[in-house]
Amino acid sequence: MLKRLIFCSILVGFLVLIPGTDKAGASAGVQIIDNTDYPTLYLAQIPLQGEAIWLVQARLKEMGYDIEPNGVYDKNTSNTVSIFQLSAGMKADGIVNEAVWKALLASGEGDSICATDDKQKQGRMLIVIDVAARSLVLYEDDKEVCRYPVAVGKSNTPTPLGEWKVIHKGVGWGNGFGTRWMGLNVPWGIFGIHGTNKPGSIGSYASHGCIRMFNRDVEKLYPLVPWGCRVKIVNDGKMVPEYINPVELQKKSSGQKVVYVQSRLKGLGVEFDGVDGRFGNMTELAVKYFQVWHGLEPTGIVDEETYRAMGMIE
Numbered sequence: 001m002l003k004r005l006i007f008c009s010i011l012v013g014f015l016v017l018i019p020g021t022d023k024a025g026a027s028a029g030v031q032i033i034d035n036t037d038y039p040t041l042y043l044a045q046i047p048l049q050g051e052a053i054w055l056v057q058a059r060l061k062e063m064g065y066d067i068e069p070n071g072v073y074d075k076n077t078s079n080t081v082s083i084f085q086l087s088a089g090m091k092a093d094g095i096v097n098e099a100v101w102k103a104l105l106a107s108g109e110g111d112s113i114c115a116t117d118d119k120q121k122q123g124r125m126l127i128v129i130d131v132a133a134r135s136l137v138l139y140e141d142d143k144e145v146c147r148y149p150v151a152v153g154k155s156n157t158p159t160p161l162g163e164w165k166v167i168h169k170g171v172g173w174g175n176g177f178g179t180r181w182m183g184l185n186v187p188w189g190i191f192g193i194h195g196t197n198k199p200g201s202i203g204s205y206a207s208h209g210c211i212r213m214f215n216r217d218v219e220k221l222y223p224l225v226p227w228g229c230r231v232k233i234v235n236d237g238k239m240v241p242e243y244i245n246p247v248e249l250q251k252k253s254s255g256q257k258v259v260y261v262q263s264r265l266k267g268l269g270v271e272f273d274g275v276d277g278r279f280g281n282m283t284e285l286a287v288k289y290f291q292v293w294h295g296l297e298p299t300g301i302v303d304e305e306t307y308r309a310m311g312m313i314e
Contacts, residue, residue: 034176035157036209037189041073041081041096048073051176051208055190056096058173059104060084069174101190105168105183125229127166127193129211131159132236134203136193136211138224145224150193151201151212159209160186161239162259163275166229168192169222180218184231187254187277193231194218239263239275244312249302253279261302264310265290 033039033050041048041056049072057069060080067080078094085092088103096104123140131152138145153159168183178195195215196202202214211233213221235241240260247257254277262275265286272286284300291298294309307313 034208036191038098038101043073043075043078043094053077054175055177056104058177062170071175105190125226127225127229127231129231129233130237131233136213138221146221148213148217148221149203151204151206153207153209154205157208159211159233160191160256161233161235162277164231164233166225166227166231169227178215178218180222182225246304246307246313249279251279251284251300264312268310
């Protein structure tokens with residue numbers, strides 16, 4: 001009897017260790033891709049899953065491809081991506097890289113997806129999102145039209161501060177994107193204003209950088225927002241933090257720190273293009289102007305000396 005009990009105990013222990021014999025084991029090895037920084041998606045032995053895959057599938061379906069979103073990067077998804085790549089003049093390898101992401105989500109004013117009554121709108125529309133207040137306010141000609149609570153990015157996946165534009169509008173993407181999507185032209189990733197299937201997250205820091213709204217609210221906002229609408233995202237009314245780790249920036253740089261420098265330059269009275277995180281010709285010219293103004297060598301490179309002159313570091 002004792003020998004039988006010992007044998008059964010060993011057998012149970014062995015079965016517990018076999019992968020796939022319990023719920024945790026069944027999901028072991030699955031890679032969840034929810035990040036928004038243009039993640040690379042490909043057909044893997046254990047298929048990739050997550051909101052990034054759902055977004056690609058929803059966009060392909062919206063463009064007319066025969067695909068139903070399921071959040072899994074399966075063979076059908078890979079084949080559909082290959083067909084899209086062929087139509088876009090790209091290498092048809094079924095891999096979603098940064099170039100494919102940008103081609104998928106690029107949009108123009110004539111895009112049928114953006115078709116609303118935008119042309120009837122005469123006022124200047126502006127959306128202001130404050131991540132500290134977790135609020136979104138729509139203005140028309142500087143007058144408040146509506147205000148809604150939102151969820152914004154977590155500390156490790158923050159919502160990008162800056163001055164952006166709505167470059168894409170989509171309906172009925174489902175899952176974590178809810179019933180409406182409005183994509184922004186942030187240069188370092190995929191960010192947008194959208195609905196959610198997690199209404200309990202509204203009012204908190206919960207997303208991977210996007211701005212979540214109640215579906216009922218985003219459905220009211222959507223028809224009021226024209227293609228190209230300006231979107232200003234701030235933190236407690238500001239775009240520049242009190243403390244910054246100085247990183248050398250120059251032409252062709254991009255990212256949140258470029259936004260900080262652009263915003264600071266504007267605050268100091270140096271006017272140029274928008275605070276869009278892209279270090280282009282106009283930003284370089286603005287930096288050179290500031291450097292000359294403060295007796296620095298006009299290199300157009302934001303180095304430690306330039307940060308200090310701008311009052312961004314001590």
